[in-house]
Amino acid sequence: MGHHGEMVRVSSGPLSVEELLREYAVGPGPSVRANFVTTLDGHATGGDGLSGSINSAADKQVFDVLRALADVVVVGAGTIRAEGYGRLRTEDAGLLAVRRAAGRSDHPVLAVVTASGDLPEKVVSPEDGAGDLLVLCAEAVRADLADRLGADAVVPCGTDVVEATRALDALRDRGLTQVLTEGGPHLLGSWLQAGVVDELCLTLRPVLVGGTGPRIVEAAAGADALARFDLLHALEVEGDLMLRYGRTETS
Ligand SMILES: NC(=O)c1ccc[n+]([C@@H]2O[C@H](COP(=O)([O-])OP(=O)(O)OC[C@H]3O[C@@H](n4cnc5c(N)ncnc54)[C@H](OP(=O)(O)O)[C@@H]3O)[C@@H](O)[C@H]2O)c1
Numbered sequence: 507m508g509h510h511g512e513m514v515r516v517s518s519g520p521l522s523v524e525e526l527l528r529e530y531a532v533g534p535g536p537s538v539r540a541n542f543v544t545t546l547d548g549h550a551t552g553g554d555g556l557s558g559s560i561n562s563a564a565d566k567q568v569f570d571v572l573r574a575l576a577d578v579v580v581v582g583a584g585t586i587r588a589e590g591y592g593r594l595r596t597e598d599a600g601l602l603a604v605r606r607a608a609g610r611s612d613h614p615v616l617a618v619v620t621a622s623g624d625l626p627e628k629v630v631s632p633e634d635g636a637g638d639l640l641v642l643c644a645e646a647v648r649a650d651l652a653d654r655l656g657a658d659a660v661v662p663c664g665t666d667v668v669e670a671t672r673a674l675d676a677l678r679d680r681g682l683t684q685v686l687t688e689g690g691p692h693l694l695g696s697w698l699q700a701g702v703v704d705e706l707c708l709t710l711r712p713v714l715v716g717g718t719g720p721r722i723v724e725a726a727a728g729a730d731a732l733a734r735f736d737l738l739h740a741l742e743v744e745g746d747l748m749l750r751y752g753r754t755e756t757s
Pocket of ligand 1: 541542543544549550551555556557558581582583584585586588589619620621622623624666667668669670688689690691692693694696720722724
């Protein structure tokens with residue numbers, strides 16, 4: 507039983523894309539979800555400092571389904587630089603059809619969060635047939651970014667940092683209501699502190715990597731928990747657990 511007495515769905519074995527789309531469906535209203543992968547010893551990266559080295563085929567399938575259900579994918583500039591992000595593209599024909607049937611653009615918009623304005627050329631340069639770019643930035647770097655990208659692609663959301671509520675309001679003003687963030691840990695920390703994360707989708711990989719790499723949240727610890735979540739489902743595929751959590755509603 508889940509926290510409020512609802513059944514928590516637990517399944518074992520591979521699921522079809524159709525089943526995953528159902529498992530991760532969200533309602534029509536605005537939603538903010540985060541998708542991360544972690545090892546059994548709590549690391550968000552492998553020894554190479556990247557999350558690609560700790561993910562798996564089952565995790566990738568969920569990653570793709572979550573993108574297909576999103577209007578916009580929000581990513582911190584640290585992750586953009588580390589993981590070499592370019593514009594987003596829906597490669598899979600089935601997922602493209604799902605987006606079209608839902609009235610979404612073919613590809614999710616990529617929204618990059620940055621205070622410094624330090625964005626690699628790979629993400630700045632438009633790619634034929636790929637999704638649009640929005641930059642959610644601090645005021646000081648707005649003018650430089652607007653010169654580089656055009657004023658429409660640049661949204662100032664705070665003086666020194668990007669305030670989560672301003673960023674989400676700006677996305678909703680543009681009709682981007684189903685929001686997915688793929689990290690990284692500093693961005694997730696600031697969004698948890700702002701209380702804006704409705705859901706956490708977490709893949710738990712059965713490996714231990716050691717070392718001192720980041721965990722999924724980089725934020726100062728306080729006396730109280732940063733956030734509390736209820737388990738919505740647990741899907742097991744070849745030892746990986748794909749866990750979906752919803753923020754605990756406090757009454
Ligand atoms: N396991 C996973 O699922 C997962 C997911 C994502 C990333 N990662 C890993 O995490 C590592 C990167 O960690 P990270 O914490 O540096 O990632 P991050 O949160 O993506 O990057 C931090 C940077 O993003 C910008 N940023 C984030 N929040 C901001 C805010 N509220 N206001 C203004 N700017 C903000 C800033 O960019 P500027 O410096 O440009 O100002 C900041 O320096 C990489 O090794 C990556 O592989 C793992």
